[in-house]
Structures are given as structure tokens and as C-alpha cells.
Amino acid sequence: xxxxxILFIVFSTVVLLFSLxxxxxxxxxxxxxxxxxxxxATAGIYLWLQYEFMAAVQVALYAGGIVVxxxxxxxxxxxxxxxxxxxxxxxxxxxxxxxxLGAALTIWAIxxxxxxxxxxxxxxxxAKVIGQHLVNTGDGGxxxxxxxxxxxxxxxxxxxxxxxxxxxxxEQTSENK
Amino acid sequence: xxxxxxxxxxxxxxxxxxxxxxAGFIIRRNLxxxxxxxxxxxxxxxxxxLAVNRYLYPxxxxxxxxxxxxxxxxxxxxxxxxxxxxNIYRRFSTIDVDQVSDMKY
Numbered sequence: 001x002x003x004x005x006i007l008f009i010v011f012s013t014v015v016l017l018f019s020l021x022x023x024x025x026x027x028x029x030x031x032x033x034x035x036x037x038x039x040x041a042t043a044g045i046y047l048w049l050q051y052e053f054m055a056a057v058q059v060a061l062y063a064g065g066i067v068v069x070x071x072x073x074x075x076x077x078x079x080x081x082x083x084x085x086x087x088x089x090x091x092x093x094x095x096x097x098x099x100x101l102g103a104a105l106t107i108w109a110i111x112x113x114x115x116x117x118x119x120x121x122x123x124x125x126x127a128k129v130i131g132q133h134l135v136n137t138g139d140g141g142x143x144x145x146x147x148x149x150x151x152x153x154x155x156x157x158x159x160x161x162x163x164x165x166x167x168x169x170x171e172q173t174s175e176n177k
Numbered sequence: 178x179x180x181x182x183x184x185x186x187x188x189x190x191x192x193x194x195x196x197x198x199x200a201g202f203i204i205r206r207n208l209x210x211x212x213x214x215x216x217x218x219x220x221x222x223x224x225x226x227l228a229v230n231r232y233l234y235p236x237x238x239x240x241x242x243x244x245x246x247x248x249x250x251x252x253x254x255x256x257x258x259x260x261x262x263x264n265i266y267r268r269f270s271t272i273d274v275d276q277v278s279d280m281k282y
Contacts, residue, residue, distance in 0.1 A: 019197045020197055023201030023214060031213060039220065045227075049227050062251075066251065069255060070213065073263055074209055076263055077209070077263065084206075096204075099196040107193075116233070117232050118232070122236065123238060130238075134242075145242070149249050156253040156257055
């Protein structure tokens with residue numbers, strides 16, 4: 001077994017094991033920690049596929065950004081020692097049944113299909129190529145989605161402020177109490 | 178080096194991860210955990226996009242850019258969701274979806 005195979009097995013085992021533990025752990029802060037491990041192992045898979053830029057984005061944005069705000073909100077809304085109630089068996093059976101059925105169907109479909117690998121010379125993916133694609137308006141360019149994403153981020157910024165802002169009327173009633 | 182692992186393995190890992198996310202979405206009743214399940218699903222999709230891009234279309238970058246945009250949207254979605262969750266907690270003092278059933282407080 002070559003080193004590449006061992007690395008792939010390690011990364012995918014970590015991803016699957018810890019995503020299962022994220023979902024099933026009853027201590028929410030532990031769930032967040034397991035999620036962090038899943039995201040870092042996913043970055044490892046991206047590195048394995050030789051998409052170094054995506055791996056860096058994954059670590060910086062997911063592991064550095066999203067997990068931090070999730071932990072932040074957990075600490076704002078829960079006690080550290082909080083344990084959620086045991087899950088009702090009906091919901092566990094429904095969830096695992098739906099997921100198992102869907103996974104079995106999808107994996108069956110994947111195994112049926114015969115993929116034809118492309119043997120072309122792989123494109124080197126570095127920051128220069130990515131930047132040129134992102135602002136290219138011609139064929140194979142991504143200028144339009146790039147602009148759409150920037151508008152979306154602006155909308156999210158405004159939306160987050162509006163949602164998190166304290167309501168004036170609400171504030172007065174709480175003061176009167 | 179690349180073809181020591183067939184593409185199927187990546188797709189199966191992605192599938193299992195996605196459906197673990199689906200199971201979490203159904204089983205859990207805590208808004209933050211539901212959000213984490215959604216992040217798992219998005220990640221599984223990203224793995225699929227990148228693996229297909231690398232194996233089947235190595236001379237293009239479509240999957241790579243899709244993943245880039247999905248990551249950006251996931252970050253936006255997470256920040257909005259956290260803002261909503263904290264607001265819900267402020268009003269109801271809980272983020273259990275079974276107890277947050279009033280739309281207008």
C-alpha cells in the first residue's frame with residue numbers, strides 16, 4: 001500500500017467517523033470540536049486532490065471562521081456542561097432510515113456507473129490562474145458569479161445587522177418591566 | 178499517483194457524509210446542531226465537486242470554482258443563521274425548534 005492510499009484512508013476515516021460523532025454527540029461543544037476535525041480532514045482531502053488553494057480556503061474560512069462563530073454562539077446560548085436530552089427513538093429511526101435508504105440508493109447508482117477518466121494534461125491551479133478566471137468576462141470566465149457573490153455578501157452584511165439589531169419597541173417594553 | 182484510488186471512493190465518502198448530515202438534520206432539535214448538519218452536507222458536496230473536477234475534467238476548473246462559491250455562500254449562510262439563532266435565544270430563551278413555534282412573538 002502506497003503512502004497516497006494510506007493518506008486517503010486516514011482522511012476519509014477521520015471525515016466519516018467525526019461527522020457521525022458531530023451528529024450524535026449530546027454535548028454541543030464537543031459536536032463543534034468534532035466538526036472542526038471534519039473540516040480540517042476535508043482540507044486534507046483537497047490537498048490530496050492537489051487543490052492547494054481550496055485547502056487553504058477551507059482551513060481559513062471554515063475552520064477559522066465558521067467554527068469560531070458556531071462556538072461563539074454555543075457559548076452565548078448554552079451552559080458549557082449542557083447535555084441535550086436523549087433523542088426520541090422515533091426520530092432516530094426516521095433519521096437513520098431516511099439517510100440509510102438515500103445513501104444505499106446513491107451508492108448503488110455510483111457503483112453502477114462507469115466513469116471515463118480524462119487523461120489530459122492537468123491544469124496547474126495557482127493563485128494567478130484562479131484570479132484570471134475569476135475576473136474574466138469571456139469564455140470560461142467567472143466574472144458574473146463573482147459579482148453576484150459580492151452583492152450577496154453585502155446583502156448578508158446588511159441582513160445580519162438588521163436581524164441582530166435590538167427592536168426599538170421591544171426594548172421599551174423590556175425597560176418598562 | 179492519482180489513479181491508485183478510483184473516483185468511486187471519493188463519491189462514496191461524499192455520499193456517506195451527506196447522508197450523515199441528513200440524519201443529523203432530522204434527529205437533532207437544536208438549531209445550532211442543525212446548522213452544523215447543513216455544513217456537513219455542504220462539505221460533502223464540495224468533496225464531490227473537487228473529486229469529479231480532478232478525475233474527469235482536469236483541464237477545466239468548473240468544480241473548483243463551484244466549490245469556491247459554495248464556501249462563500251456557506252459562510253454567508255452561517256453568519257445569518259447565527260444572527261437569527263442569537264435573536265431567537267434573546268426572545269424565547271431557548272433554541273430548541275420544538276419550543277420555538279410562535280412566528281410572531
